Amino acid sequence: MDAPMITDGVLIQRYIAGNQAAFETLLKRHKARIFTSIYVLVNDRYLAEDIFQEVFIKVVQSVNAGKYNHEDKFLPWAMRIARNLSIDHIRSRKRMPMVTDSEGGDIFDNIGLFEKSPEQLRIEKDKNAHLRSLIWKLPEEQREVLVLRHYADLSFKEIAALTNSNLNTCIGRMHYAVLNLRKMMQKNAVAVK
Secondary structure, eight states: OOOOOOOHHHHHHHHHTTOHHHHHHHHHHHHHHHHHHHHHHHOOHHHHHHHHHHHHHHHHHHHHTTOOOOTTOHHHHHHHHHHHHHHHHHHHHTSOOOOBOTTSSBGGGGTTOSSOOHHHHHHHHHHHHHHHHHHTTSOHHHHHHHHHHHTSOOOHHHHHHHTTOOHHHHHHHHHHHHHHHHHHHHHTTOOOO
């Protein structure tokens, strides 16, 4: 029989009591989701790594200062910090991020591109580049929900907590993001599969 998983709140309390391993467990548990959301937002692996470190420095500082009071809502709290730091970096750089993989290639190039001819690969690459450019034409609130939902794999409830909005607002933004993408695609005569 599996032992029950220790909650984030218990791990935080253990860390506060001096157990460094508890914080390492917390970090390992949530590293992938937090890093992925940062990476998708800033589109630069090295910058994402820097921001990820900043997030956990801020987390440690807040916990050590007694400012953490979120019980078992550690992930949404840390994701909010990650989102805010990512957005700050994007605004300071004033550039449109491009999502790349670990080798520096465009992540859109790797979506569903197995066992295809070079011509099919080129067509897919062009479509993905066009889709990416359309995503960045969406209003910021719609784009953010779309990215967090599809690329960071967050639930609408998590997105609502992260963006300080309500659940229905997030669902509505996603709905309008999809509608607006479809309209832009139809306007630009892009084939949709």
